[in-house]
Amino acid sequence: MKMEKKLVIPGDFLSDDVKLADEGTYVEDGKVFSSVFGIVSINKLIRVVSLSGKYIPKRDDIVIGIVTEVSFSNWIVDIRSPYDGLLHISEFPRRIDNVDMSKYLKVGDSIMTLVSDVDETMKVELTLNDQRLRQITDGRVIEVTPSKVPRLIGKNGSMIGMLKNETACNIYIAQNGRVWLTGKDKNIDLAIRTIQKIENESHISGLTERIVKFLKQEKGIPAKKQVKKKEEDNSGGILDELLDK
Amino acid sequence: MAKPEKLIENGIRLDGRRPDELRPIKIKVGVLNRADGSCYFEFGLNKVIAAVYGPREVHPRHMQKSNSAVVRYKYNMASFSVEDRKRPGPDRRSIEVSKVSREALEPVIFQEYFPRSAIDIFVEVLQADAGTRTAGINAASLALADAGIPMKSLVSACAVGKVDDTLVLDLNKDEDNYGQADMPVAMTPDGKITLLQMDGHLSGDEFKEGLEMAKKGCLEIAQLQRAALLEKYATRMDGESNE
Secondary structure (H helix, E strand, C coil): CCCCCCECCCCCCEEHHHEECCCEEEEEEEEECCCCEEEEEEEEEEEEEEECCCCCCCCCEEEEEEHHHECCEEEECCCCCCEEEEEEHHHHCCCCHHHHHHHCCCCCCEEEEEEEEEEECCEEEECCCCCCCCCEECCCECCHHHHHHHHHHHHHHHHEEEEEEEEEEEEECCCCCCCCCCCCCCHHHHHHHHHHHHEEEEECCCHHHHHHHHHHHHCCCCCCHHHHHHHHHHHHHHHHHHHHH | CCCCCCEEEECCCCCCCCCCCCCCEEEEEECCCCCCCEEEEEEEEEEEEEEEEEEEECHHHHHHHCCCCCCEEEEECCCCCCCCCCCCCCHHHHHHHHHHHHHHHHHHEEEHHCEEEEEEEEEEEEECCCCCCHHHHHHHHHHHHHHHEEECCCCCCCCEECCCEEEEEECHHHHHHHCCEEEEECCCCCEEEEEEEEECCCCHHHHHHHHHHHHHHHHEEEEEEEEHHHHHHHHHHHHHHCC
16 A cells, blocks of 8 residues: 555545545545545545544444443443444343343443444444454553554554564554553553554654654663653553543 | 724725735644644634534434534634623624524535534634634634544635725724725635625625635635644644654
């Protein structure tokens, strides 16, 4: 996917060939224009990857949700989008009774879940009936801009694979921009710092090399700097940073 | 200020501008951390800040539309934005400005992409000097782009008016107060007009000429808007490399 990185704003002319129009574009008078503020990528089709924006649920997406309400036969789940997700009791891996719903998943619990269906009125149905899906009980969940998820995963998972190796963490990236990390606390801190760097610099080319360099620097830091880092960690830097965001 | 004898002298206006010259503009995109998109806009002595939230859930529920997003625009003047303290809160004028500004932006937003949701735009006027609605529209259109909301194009706005029987671009406060006409215009860069109001009197020919002036002004603003958006990511690049 070799491409030049070019920033465009809504209304910028992209092409005369209507057939090339993909995500982030619109067609008017037989011409293709950008519909969002973002980066153009030309890979057979022309698409514009937005630099910000909310997550819009799509069928078959894996998302990380937080239970906000338990109703008669549904868990209502915040999936970080304008639309709530509905997890029906029958979509839970085991047969459970209505009255016992809160025993299995209560308000505030996080789950790794799958969007099983989205209809035209944006009613979002979720399921837990899949090998990959489960409740999240340990580790940490952070949030990144949903449109940057593909960049974070990298081509064929190259970026995330590298990150997992280098930080010795288990990392799951959900399509709604929530990232679940498990591992040793210090390693998670490093992984989070790296992810934030990726998010901030995803629009500048040569990202992978810079991240490799950054990780090397962070891990093989000279003794003096390491002490400084420790102090930062003790002051709960990561938590503060997250709260600031 | 009492009415000056002449608002234009030897083709130069009170603040030293030529009749077809805009006031200096300063734009900064992404100034608010908690908003999905934001923009600070200075238009001469006008200072406005715009914040965009959404698409998000609609409250109250009955406002939601099942097949598209609702756009809500709230224009508000701070009590300290004018010389005599303005009574805070919505009044007849700000409700009108909110409505026309919303209608100036709605045609470019792809509302049908987000059924049952709301896109909220808040515009706060921190300092006013005639032309706050146009400044607000300029800022809001950038904040929308910053929030990643799909749009057909940006919207730019500026006013034309008539003072001392001469058509002038982008009236300032004295020209607005003592001039003969004021006509705010908002349009897309390809010339589709989304807002046109007029206060005072213009002849048919003056109207046509004024509209052309406004078009030129809007194009000039569109250039600055583009530069401001691109700059947000240019500065971020520098900031990161300094670490």
